[in-house]
Amino acid sequence: MIVIAALGWFSCENSESDIKALSDKNIQKDEATKVESFLSQGGAVKARLTAPVMLRVMAQARVDTPYVEFPKKLHVDFLTLRK
16 A cells, blocks of 8 residues: 555656646637627617637736737628618
8 A cells, every 4th residue: 555655656746847838838719710799889789890710818827818819800890870
């Protein structure tokens, strides 16, 4: 029993630099394709956003704030209500 515990204790050893190298490479991104989104205010649609690709990057060690990017193109149609 002591031998098994000793093997378990000494078999899992990583240096801090190895752990940091693995976590630095891990970029968390959400990717969406053929995006269509609508913006509304007061119950009325004000704009329509379309994009072929949308990336949302999550907060991590190198990125303080999550952000959204449109790497290919972004098209926005602003809509006005005529009375």
